[in-house]
Amino acid sequence: MVKIKVAILSDIHGNCVALNEVIKDAKENNVDEFLILGDLVNDLPFGNETLEIVKGLTNKVLKGNKEQYLIEYDTEKYDWKNIQFRTVKFMYNELTRENIEYIKTLPHCMSVKYEGVKFLIAHGSPESVEEQLHQDDRERLNHYTQDLDADALIFGHTHDKMWYEYINNKLVLNAGCLGVSPYYNATAEYVILDISNGKINNIDLRHIKYDLEIIKQKIIESGILSQEKVLMNLSFCGINGNGIIRHYFFKEAKELMLERSGKWYKDDAKGIFTYFKLFDDDIWLGLAEKYKDYFVF
Ligand SMILES: [Mn+2]
Numbered sequence: 001m002v003k004i005k006v007a008i009l010s011d012i013h014g015n016c017v018a019l020n021e022v023i024k025d026a027k028e029n030n031v032d033e034f035l036i037l038g039d040l041v042n043d044l045p046f047g048n049e050t051l052e053i054v055k056g057l058t059n060k061v062l063k064g065n066k067e068q069y070l071i072e073y074d075t076e077k078y079d080w081k082n083i084q085f086r087t088v089k090f091m092y093n094e095l096t097r098e099n100i101e102y103i104k105t106l107p108h109c110m111s112v113k114y115e116g117v118k119f120l121i122a123h124g125s126p127e128s129v130e131e132q133l134h135q136d137d138r139e140r141l142n143h144y145t146q147d148l149d150a151d152a153l154i155f156g157h158t159h160d161k162m163w164y165e166y167i168n169n170k171l172v173l174n175a176g177c178l179g180v181s182p183y184y185n186a187t188a189e190y191v192i193l194d195i196s197n198g199k200i201n202n203i204d205l206r207h208i209k210y211d212l213e214i215i216k217q218k219i220i221e222s223g224i225l226s227q228e229k230v231l232m233n234l235s236f237c238g239i240n241g242n243g244i245i246r247h248y249f250f251k252e253a254k255e256l257m258l259e260r261s262g263k264w265y266k267d268d269a270k271g272i273f274t275y276f277k278l279f280d281d282d283i284w285l286g287l288a289e290k291y292k293d294y295f296v297f
Helices: 016-028 047-057 065-076 083-094 097-104 138-146 212-222 230-239 243-261 281-290
Strands: 003-009 033-036 109-114 117-122 152-155 163-167 170-174 187-196 199-209
Touching: 003 016, 016 047, 016 187, 016 199, 016 212, 033 047, 047 083, 047 097, 065 083, 065 097, 083 230, 083 281, 138 163, 138 170, 170 199, 212 230, 230 243, 230 281, 243 281
Parallel strands: 003 033, 117 152, 152 170
Antiparallel strands: 003 187, 109 117, 163 170, 187 199
């Protein structure tokens, strides 16, 4: 009987420090194969470093919405003035041409099969790189599993804690968030599946510690802080246990936009505004002032 161990890594978000710790743990656990579910780059500024690791690990890699921003920016060169968009521009300028071309080749979902078990993997959902599937979205989860031509549907994107259950006899697994999980201090989430004889025999939801101080120094050295500090601070809140601050910030920004304009987000940006949700600069900076005690940069 052949046994295989498959590691599922989702939402790295440029956290190459966490990624290296996860790979080390996976190898110690005799993982044979890696699946990587998108949002490889963006929020943390270590894009090329992260992509080099990813490319060396596997070719079973999906794009996420964060890659989609860069792909569309490369095609359209939007002239967005918003402060909020500066981190995407920074990443676009940081990435090598080879890496921009690489992310353009990535699919948003993929079928894979190991030892007779068929998986459909996606970043958001099988239909969209941006759709969020939470565990309480019963109607959508039923929709995606009732005629699913696979034994398992696996995705990430929501940054919910890892979860799984069987729906319509299919395994539905959210692989959590490796790079910026908002629920823990400096802890990466990923999943190892044990597969043999046409069955998934074990689902191991793993939590791996990494060194926050190394990331902090790397952020300072990256130069991103001279371009934009607010999103960087919010991302850091997302990894140092203050994820709730990031949550409040975006919730309040949406409410202030709604009050002002009748819409949650600015809608004058072209193309990727459907993915990339923009707020007015004064709302963005006002909230940064409000939450500055939680910001480290
Ligand atoms: Mn995403």
